Amino acid sequence: MTIEDVRQIILNILADIAPDEDISSIDDNTKLRDQIDLDSMDFLDIVMELRKRFNIEVPEKDYEHLATMAGCVSYLTPLLKDRSMAS
Amino acid sequence: MRYETIIIGAGLSGLAAGIRLAMFDKKVCIVEKHVEIGGLNSFYVRKKRRFDVGLHAMTNYSPKGVRSSPLGKLLKQLRISHDDFRLCQQEVSEIRFPENSLRFTNDFEFLRQEVSEQFPDQIDGFNKLVEKILSFDELNLNEGGCLLSRPVLESFISDPILIDMLFCPLMYYGNAREGDMDFYQFVIMFKSIFVEGFSKPQGGMYYILNLMADKFKSLGGELRMGNGVKTINSKEGTVYSVTLDKDGELETEAVLSSMGYVETLSCCQPKVLDLEECKIGQVSFMESLFVVDKEPRDLGYDKSIVFFSTQPRFNYKVPGDLIDISSGVLCCSNNFKFPEPLDDGLIRLTNLASFGRWDCLPRKDYISAKKEWRGRALDALFAFFPDFRDNVVFLDSFTPKTIKKYTGHINGAVYGSPQKIKNGKTSVNNLYICGTDQGFLGIIGATLSGISMANLHLLK
Numbered sequence: 001m002t003i004e005d006v007r008q009i010i011l012n013i014l015a016d017i018a019p020d021e022d023i024s025s026i027d028d029n030t031k032l033r034d035q036i037d038l039d040s041m042d043f044l045d046i047v048m049e050l051r052k053r054f055n056i057e058v059p060e061k062d063y064e065h066l067a068t069m070a071g072c073v074s075y076l077t078p079l080l081k082d083r084s085m086a087s
Numbered sequence: 088m089r090y091e092t093i094i095i096g097a098g099l100s101g102l103a104a105g106i107r108l109a110m111f112d113k114k115v116c117i118v119e120k121h122v123e124i125g126g127l128n129s130f131y132v133r134k135k136r137r138f139d140v141g142l143h144a145m146t147n148y149s150p151k152g153v154r155s156s157p158l159g160k161l162l163k164q165l166r167i168s169h170d171d172f173r174l175c176q177q178e179v180s181e182i183r184f185p186e187n188s189l190r191f192t193n194d195f196e197f198l199r200q201e202v203s204e205q206f207p208d209q210i211d212g213f214n215k216l217v218e219k220i221l222s223f224d225e226l227n228l229n230e231g232g233c234l235l236s237r238p239v240l241e242s243f244i245s246d247p248i249l250i251d252m253l254f255c256p257l258m259y260y261g262n263a264r265e266g267d268m269d270f271y272q273f274v275i276m277f278k279s280i281f282v283e284g285f286s287k288p289q290g291g292m293y294y295i296l297n298l299m300a301d302k303f304k305s306l307g308g309e310l311r312m313g314n315g316v317k318t319i320n321s322k323e324g325t326v327y328s329v330t331l332d333k334d335g336e337l338e339t340e341a342v343l344s345s346m347g348y349v350e351t352l353s354c355c356q357p358k359v360l361d362l363e364e365c366k367i368g369q370v371s372f373m374e375s376l377f378v379v380d381k382e383p384r385d386l387g388y389d390k391s392i393v394f395f396s397t398q399p400r401f402n403y404k405v406p407g408d409l410i411d412i413s414s415g416v417l418c419c420s421n422n423f424k425f426p427e428p429l430d431d432g433l434i435r436l437t438n439l440a441s442f443g444r445w446d447c448l449p450r451k452d453y454i455s456a457k458k459e460w461r462g463r464a465l466d467a468l469f470a471f472f473p474d475f476r477d478n479v480v481f482l483d484s485f486t487p488k489t490i491k492k493y494t495g496h497i498n499g500a501v502y503g504s505p506q507k508i509k510n511g512k513t514s515v516n517n518l519y520i521c522g523t524d525q526g527f528l529g530i531i532g533a534t535l536s537g538i539s540m541a542n543l544h545l546l547k
Contacts, residue, residue, distance in 0.1 A: 017163065020152060037154045041164055044542055048111045060547070 001080045003073055009080070010072045013049045017042055028069040054080060089338040090114050092545050093329050095316050096345035098126025099530060100522035102299040103537030104343055106165050108545055109306035116337065117308065118329065120315030120495060124300050126345065127494050127501055127523065128530055130293045133483055136431065138376055139292045140485065140493075141501070143392055143418040143435065146260065146279035147531040148176060148193050148286040156283065157531050164538045171298060175425045177285035177391035182252045183471070184396050189252055193284030206249050216243040221282075225274040226527075227509075236273040251401040256280055256394040258403040259416050259437070261528035263368045263502035265404040272507075272528070279529060285391060287423045295530075315495075318356040319344070325516040330356075341545055343511075345522030345537070347496050347503055352513065359514050368500030370403075371487035373410045373440040375461045378481040379432040383419040387473035388434060393417040397467055403439070409486075410460050411439040412467040434475065438464050442487035442498040457484045502528055511540040519544045 001009075007028075014023050014036070021036040032038055043063060050056045056079050058066070065075035092108055094101045097119035108115040123129055128141035149156035151169040162169055182189045187205050191198040199217070203210040219239075240250045254268065257276035262268045268276075288295050304310060311331075318330045319342055328338045344351040349365045379386060396414040403414075416437040421429050448456055461484050465476065487499030496503065507526035511519040521540040522533055 016166070018154075019166075019168070020154070039155070039160070041160065041538075041542060044546065045164075048546060052111050 100537035109308035144285035
């Protein structure tokens with residue numbers, strides 16, 4: 001899976017948990033919660049979706065890595081590099 | 088076969104928790120004693136008419152697109168769209184006392200204006216109270232100290248009538264405590280009723296409950312109806328199974344119970360120790376439904392909901408008589424902004440009632456007492472409101488005893504125990520509670536309770 005694939009996966013998850021938000025113009029280096037209306041309940045959903053779709057466990061201490069899109073991509077790419085998009 | 092979670096009760100909190108768990112592929116089963124879903128907010132059919140019970144209106148109305156409100160959070164977490172709830176807003180509601188009336192809508196500034204006109208010398212205090220309420224973190228799940236509302240209100244408002252008028256709807260729609268109210272509950276109710284406001288789903292509770300049950304089942308959740316939990320079994324302090332009234336035992340890693348705190352602990356095997364220290368809820372209601380042959384507004388009932396007191400001072404407590412006719416709630420379903428008029432005119436009248444008084448009546452006296460006290464409640468009502476007796480084509484009443492029978496809540500206490508278990512924990516490992524006794528009340532509150540307890544204890 002490439003960096004672009006991982007970014008797309010995050011976008012897919014965000015589209016599922018925040019269906020009314022415009023996610024096409026997300027800036028990778030600004031906090032997600034400052035761009036779209038996400039709270040701690042939503043971050044739990046991101047973590048749960050990663051577990052459900054890719055069997056990845058994100059421990060609570062690592063949640064901070066998911067604050068921005070760039071953070072998500074750099075944290076998750078090593079974990080997903082050998083996987084295919086179809087999961 | 089072993090479940091990851093067994094949920095007890097297919098009411099709003101249980102269904103919501105079930106949806107959250109099934110959404111993330113947890114092996115989950117909801118066990119419901121009754122043959123209908125809904126618990127305290129359900130429905131029943133008489134003479135081919137379907138009536139909601141529990142629901143007068145949904146509180147916490149917020150428009151589509153608002154995601155940070157309780158309703159917005161609920162929809163987002165359950166991945167249900169605002170349109171799917173088919174919410175129709177109220178028109179105008181009212182708090183009516185002998186000398187004063189305060190009307191309110193889903194626009195908070197309307198109420199503020201009413202207060203400034205009716206209680207001009209109190210408006211500054213009222214505004215300061217509102218500031219305090221809006222900045223208060225009522226959803227903090229950590230146990231705070233017990234702060235009661237009346238002293239807080241008295242520090243802002245000097246007119247006891249205005250204090251009683253503000254209490255009246257908030258207590259009727261969500262207070263398990265007699266006489267006063269926990270301040271965080273007051274804040275929850277104030278925001279949900281006055282700041283956000285009322286709506287009703289097109290199709291009533293029946294529609295909302297089925298929407299949620301269908302979602303739960305479509306995600307792979309299992310729903311067992313008509314089979315209650317006899318015991319919740321633990322070994323070395325950790326839950327491992329539940330025994331059902333019919334067909335045996337289900338093994339599970341965790342149990343989330345919406346039966347009520349004391350009701351849940353009473354089912355534990357072996358017995359748990361902290362049972363005797365628990366406060367049991369006492370507050371319950373009698374409600375009568377009147378199907379009338381005209382639109383209620385044509386009979387002089389043009390408000391969505393009226394909270395009334397026939398006495399200058401409002402007293403929220405379990406009455407010494409079977410019911411308390413000196414105050415009540417009137418709800419006219421027709422006076423919500425439905426796209427099409429409802430089939431029937433419907434007026435509901437709710438009064439505080441005593442479970443103990445109703446429960447000790449023999450069957451024959453029970454039936455006649457329902458009729459007698461319904462009549463007395465109407466007599467008291469018609470001293471202030473137009474008489475609709477000649478227009479009634481169907482009527483029915485239920486009492487605290489009815490509520491106990493169908494929901495299992497001790498004393499028919501619709502708002503549960505005055506002592507809430509905000510974090511949902513019990514003394515048994517992996518046994519958690521949600522719903523009425525966890526602390527978020529009302530339809531939206533119950534649903535959020537299921538969501539937050541599932542998130543907190545069963546998804547991480």
